[in-house]
Amino acid sequence: DTGVSQNPRHKITxxxxxxxxxxxxxxxxxxxxxxxxxxxxxxxFLTYFQNEAQLEKSRLLxxxxxxxxxxGSFSTLEIQRTEQGDSAMYLCASNSVAPPGEQFFGPGTxxxxx
Amino acid sequence: xxxxxxSQPEMSVQEAETVTLSCTYDTSESNYYLFWYKQPPSRQMxxxxxxxxxxxxxxxxxxxxxxxxxxxxSFSLKISDSQLGDTAMYFCAFMKESGGSYIxxxxxxxxxxxxx
Numbered sequence: 465d466t467g468v469s470q471n472p473r474h475k476i477t478x479x480x481x482x483x484x485x486x487x488x489x490x491x492x493x494x495x496x497x498x499x500x501x502x503x504x505x506x507x508x509f510l511t512y513f514q515n516e517a518q519l520e521k522s523r524l525l526x527x528x529x530x531x532x533x534x535x536g537s538f539s540t541l542e543i544q545r546t547e548q549g550d551s552a553m554y555l556c557a558s559n560s561v562a563p564p565g566e567q568f569f570g571p572g573t574x575x576x577x578x
Numbered sequence: 579x580x581x582x583x584x585s586q587p588e589m590s591v592q593e594a595e596t597v598t599l600s601c602t603y604d605t606s607e608s609n610y611y612l613f614w615y616k617q618p619p620s621r622q623m624x625x626x627x628x629x630x631x632x633x634x635x636x637x638x639x640x641x642x643x644x645x646x647x648x649x650x651x652s653f654s655l656k657i658s659d660s661q662l663g664d665t666a667m668y669f670c671a672f673m674k675e676s677g678g679s680y681i682x683x684x685x686x687x688x689x690x691x692x693x694x
Contacts, residue, residue, distance in 0.1 A: 467622075468622075497682075504587075504686065504687075505686055506671075506685050506687050507623075507682075507684045508684070509681055509682065512679060514679075519679050520681055555623070557623075566625040566628065567615075569622050569624070570622065571622050572622075
């Protein structure tokens with residue numbers, strides 16, 4: 465296993481467009497997290513899956529954001545009608561059910577909204 | 579809501595010396611978990627060290643150790659014999675269980691530069 469992967473690594477889009485990011489966790493990990501990180505800040509929790517169930521969503525998460533993990537494996541994060549304030553690094557992390565262990569992070573997707 | 583405070587935005591240290599990064603947190607819980615993560619420039623975040631709140635003994639991982647003061651809600655990271663590869667952002671994180679979910683809260687990070 466090569467670890468958590470994320471695609472694309474970079475995305476530049478125009479304001480108002482929709483974007484979708486993908487995260488492939490470590491195969492045996494049940495839990496998958498999405499975070500947003502802006503310059504000078506730590507990762508900010510967005511949402512969390514255990515298998516295919518989305519168990520938690522941040523109250524900060526706008527209705528324009530949606531995430532799925534259809535078969536309990538990879539996950540997608542979609543942002544509709546992007547705004548300049550959405551520009552950030554979007555991180556994915558996974559870990560196993562045995563709590564609360566180390567989170568394995570992906571390299572992130574850097575989104576720039578023009 | 580939990581908060582995690584890292585009061586040192588930047589730190590620097592000479593190679594082979596020791597440096598301590600501070601972290602304080604605010605919670606009313608008695609059982610929780612604390613972590614230090616390292617994010618090297620343009621690289622993935624990785625776990626440095628973990629501490630369970632119910633354990634009195636401070637965690638140690640090779641050159642990395644913590645000073646966990648539960649009453650003071652303090653969780654500092656000591657890096658001994660600093661190496662150039664320790665240059666990175668360091669994030670303190672707090673995690674507690676809530677309804678079967680474990681949602682971490684991260685601090686804003688400390689940028690550590692190790693000078694040769």
